[in-house]
Amino acid sequence: MFEKVLTIFIASALINNFVFSRYLGLCIFFGVTKKMETSIGMSFTFTAVMLIGAALSWFIYTYVMVPFQLGFLKIVIFIGVVAAFVQAADTIMKKVTPALYYKLGIYLALIVTNCIILAVPLINAEEHYSLFESMALALGSGLGFSLALIIMASIREKLDLADVPKSFQGLPISFVLTGLIALAFLGFSGMITL
Amino acid sequence: MTTDKVNYGTIIKNGIFGENPVFRLALSLCPAVAVTSGVKNGFLMGVAVLFVMTMVNGTVSLLRNFISPKVRIPSYMFIIATWVTVTDLVMAAYARDVYKQMGLYIMLIVAFAIVLSRAEMFASKNKLIPSMVDGAAMGMGFLLALVLLGIFRESLGKGSLWGYKFVDSKPLLIMIMPTGGFFAMGLMMGWLNWVDRKFFGGTGGGGGGH
Amino acid sequence: MFEQISQLFQTAFTHILSAFINKLVPLVGVGGSVESVEVVEIKTIVYAVALLAVLGVIFGIALAMVAARFVVKVDPKVDQVRETLPGANCGACGFAGCMGYAEAVVGNPDVAPNLCAPGKSAVAEKIAQITGKAASAVDPKIARVFCQGGRGKSQRKFIYSGVMDCTAAVLAAGGDKSCDFGCLGYATCMRACPFDAITMSDDSLPIISKEKCTACGKCVAACPKQVIELSLMSKAVVISCHSRDKGVDTKKKCQVGCIGCGICVRTCPVDAIKLENNLARIDHTKCITCGLCVKKCPTSAIHDYIPVRPKAFIHAEICAGIDVCAKVCPVSAISGDVKAVHAVDQAKCIGCGMCEARCPKKAIEMVQAPSSAAGKHVEKEMAAV
Numbered sequence: 001m002f003e004k005v006l007t008i009f010i011a012s013a014l015i016n017n018f019v020f021s022r023y024l025g026l027c028i029f030f031g032v033t034k035k036m037e038t039s040i041g042m043s044f045t046f047t048a049v050m051l052i053g054a055a056l057s058w059f060i061y062t063y064v065m066v067p068f069q070l071g072f073l074k075i076v077i078f079i080g081v082v083a084a085f086v087q088a089a090d091t092i093m094k095k096v097t098p099a100l101y102y103k104l105g106i107y108l109a110l111i112v113t114n115c116i117i118l119a120v121p122l123i124n125a126e127e128h129y130s131l132f133e134s135m136a137l138a139l140g141s142g143l144g145f146s147l148a149l150i151i152m153a154s155i156r157e158k159l160d161l162a163d164v165p166k167s168f169q170g171l172p173i174s175f176v177l178t179g180l181i182a183l184a185f186l187g188f189s190g191m192i193t194l
Numbered sequence: 195m196t197t198d199k200v201n202y203g204t205i206i207k208n209g210i211f212g213e214n215p216v217f218r219l220a221l222s223l224c225p226a227v228a229v230t231s232g233v234k235n236g237f238l239m240g241v242a243v244l245f246v247m248t249m250v251n252g253t254v255s256l257l258r259n260f261i262s263p264k265v266r267i268p269s270y271m272f273i274i275a276t277w278v279t280v281t282d283l284v285m286a287a288y289a290r291d292v293y294k295q296m297g298l299y300i301m302l303i304v305a306f307a308i309v310l311s312r313a314e315m316f317a318s319k320n321k322l323i324p325s326m327v328d329g330a331a332m333g334m335g336f337l338l339a340l341v342l343l344g345i346f347r348e349s350l351g352k353g354s355l356w357g358y359k360f361v362d363s364k365p366l367l368i369m370i371m372p373t374g375g376f377f378a379m380g381l382m383m384g385w386l387n388w389v390d391r392k393f394f395g396g397t398g399g400g401g402g403g404h
Numbered sequence: 405m406f407e408q409i410s411q412l413f414q415t416a417f418t419h420i421l422s423a424f425i426n427k428l429v430p431l432v433g434v435g436g437s438v439e440s441v442e443v444v445e446i447k448t449i450v451y452a453v454a455l456l457a458v459l460g461v462i463f464g465i466a467l468a469m470v471a472a473r474f475v476v477k478v479d480p481k482v483d484q485v486r487e488t489l490p491g492a493n494c495g496a497c498g499f500a501g502c503m504g505y506a507e508a509v510v511g512n513p514d515v516a517p518n519l520c521a522p523g524k525s526a527v528a529e530k531i532a533q534i535t536g537k538a539a540s541a542v543d544p545k546i547a548r549v550f551c552q553g554g555r556g557k558s559q560r561k562f563i564y565s566g567v568m569d570c571t572a573a574v575l576a577a578g579g580d581k582s583c584d585f586g587c588l589g590y591a592t593c594m595r596a597c598p599f600d601a602i603t604m605s606d607d608s609l610p611i612i613s614k615e616k617c618t619a620c621g622k623c624v625a626a627c628p629k630q631v632i633e634l635s636l637m638s639k640a641v642v643i644s645c646h647s648r649d650k651g652v653d654t655k656k657k658c659q660v661g662c663i664g665c666g667i668c669v670r671t672c673p674v675d676a677i678k679l680e681n682n683l684a685r686i687d688h689t690k691c692i693t694c695g696l697c698v699k700k701c702p703t704s705a706i707h708d709y710i711p712v713r714p715k716a717f718i719h720a721e722i723c724a725g726i727d728v729c730a731k732v733c734p735v736s737a738i739s740g741d742v743k744a745v746h747a748v749d750q751a752k753c754i755g756c757g758m759c760e761a762r763c764p765k766k767a768i769e770m771v772q773a774p775s776s777a778a779g780k781h782v783e784k785e786m787a788a789v
Contacts, residue, residue, distance in 0.1 A: 021372050023228040068451040076275040084463040088470045095474040115224045115305045167388035175380025183373040
């Protein structure tokens with residue numbers, strides 16, 4: 001059992017990295033990686049929200065939705081849970097850690113429209129993972145996303161000094177860069193034979 | 195009367211060219227890269243988004259006077275989630291083979307920034323028909339962008355279009371992999387910016403992006 | 405009786421709903437991620453609605469409780485002050501962004517209301533109004549570039565073709581400029597300025613716009629050679645050089661560098677200039693911006709930032725021929741016999757204002773460019789004389 005948990009964790013962090021292999025969470029990815037400090041802040045927030053959001057969703061799915069055959073409500077319920085939780089986190093952070101709150105600013109609210117936040121509970125539901133496996137997926141996705149953010153931020157900070165053609169400045173060149181990193185991440189694909 | 199007609203024209207043009215969600219606004223990029231490994235997939239995704247956006251805009255516009263401003267975002271998310279569930283189930287039933295490949299991405303339409311922002315910016319302030327037209331126009335822009343990307347990727351990556359092979363030699367396999375998706379997106383954006391600058395005097399590119 | 409009616413309603417409702425869903429709307433097809441059902445049971449609908457309702461209620465209550473428990477009492481004044489601030493988050497005030505300053509100035513009685521450099525006096529007044537603190541007049545500062553050695557006037561040690569950025573260039577043996585203290589000209593300061601106040605001249609020197617510069621200090625921090633300094637805007641005469649090399653070396657490396665000759669030290673009527681380490685520096689507390697040193701400097705290292713100097717004009721009807729003005733004039737521009745009306749040679753006059761300061765009869769007026777109203781009046785008088 002532990003083997004499967006570890007496999008899921010490594011797979012979601014490296015092999016099936018949510019950004020580079022599954023193309024999820026790109027809006028935030030490009031928005032936050034302009035500066036290193038916002039990227040690091042976002043990584044922490046995202047992993048925290050992911051873990052708790054995935055856990056809550058799993059409980060509601062396993063103990064309420066499956067017994068009553070309400071699987072078709074997945075999308076509605078999961079997004080509702082995440083939105084409510086982010087709202088609560090928003091209010092609490094404003095009071096308890098205002099410095100971090102102001103630093104993150106809009107990004108906290110933006111997590112709600114992050115594809116990965118919804119994708120992980122959906123995958124958990126479809127594959128009928130147990131609690132540990134769901135947590136492994138959530139943690140792995142958080143780690144993979146953080147890795148992606150930090151790599152991209154460190155490159156983009158140096159990008160300012162490069163001589164990029166005018167039409168490609170900003171988003172297009174970032175996309176091409178992401179493609180190159182994705183190519184590098186392909187190297188992980190033989191790591192675990194599932 | 196005439197002003198209404200002019201309005202629709204502007205709305206439609208805006209949705210497809212001026213504020214094309216993928217290439218201009220750079221919103222909802224996740225699916226653009228994910229599902230365009232084939233033209234067919236991209237087309238169906240575009241159709242799904244078109245449907246969702248039209249319906250969501252319509253619903254939000256109908257209910258705009260009944261939703262209290264404090265709870266509007268959760269309400270919009272709820273409406274969007276409902277319509278996406280409908281789309282998801284319909285697609286699962288009638289386009290089974292395509293759905294198998296991209297089922298997850300259809301469900302993720304609910305997280306698109308473009309749907310929520312259009313509902314918030316346009317549908318909550320306008321009447322039913324203009325809102326639906328706007329949703330349809332944005333969806334159309336999205337569909338066109340996806341098809342364009344799909345054509346680029348599939349013709350290079352598989353040597354075919356919509357499943358019909360037209361090139362016999364070995365294709366550029368990288369294009370249908372994630373890397374190719376990013377490359378295609380970046381190159382297309384860059385080229386379109388260049389075209390915009392050269393022929394339409396636009397200001398595409400030049401820093402920014404979100 | 406009631407039970408019967410409610411029972412009746414329930415059955416009727418169930419039947420209608422069932423008929424609508426199962427007959428009018430096509431059957432749900434096979435496939436998808438949900439197990440298929442042939443007929444939609446009312447039970448499912450009831451459960452779905454119940455679950456959503458329950459969750460909605462739970463979330464609503466939870467969020468309301470959290471919002472009430474974790475309320476942050478925001479002084480409305482903070483938001484008011486925040487509105488007046490420019491929002492550039494430049495940090496010149498010394499606080500973390502505009503919000504940080506807004507909170508500090510409202511919450512802390514010791515924080516002065518005039519710390520916002522970009523906001524200048526207009527913002528300082530508004531903040532003083534909102535917080536009830538007294539705003540002292542802000543003496544505006546501006547960033548000045550202490551180097552005039554552009555590409556045409558200075559030598560380079562080697563050809564640099566690396567990253568076109570001063571911080572990068574400085575890594576290559578201290579930069580490609582022969583003079584170690586000079587501006588490299590790769591526009592790092594221009595990129596650092598949040599107000600777009602810096603542009604690069606054709607000679608690769610930064611030009612700082614007087615209107616846009618807010619003295620936030622970002623360019624000062626960004627320059628790896630520390631060529632830019634903040635100085636008072638009113639003190640417009642500046643020795644634009646930081647070179648501490650011996651005069652002989654400076655002359656080889658740059659045409660407009662300070663060679664430490666000391667002529668300016670001797671010329672200055674108020675002893676405001678000191679020579680230290682082969683570099684002359686003006687003490688701005690003493691400087692009266694007369695502009696004499698500018699004319700006397702052999703390498704033109706001193707820069708006069710006043711765009712157009714006024715000229716002295718003697719009012720003939722007031723002049724009593726005391727002759728003090730002619731004696732103090734450093735360029736001997738005033739002529740006239742004792743007890744006779746004196747006149748200023750406009751061509752020689754450098755507008756230093758010494759004569760105006762010394763005239764006991766206050767007969768001398770410093771007049772701006774002839775096109776101004778005062779200038780026209782002066783022209784008329786001069787024509788009369």
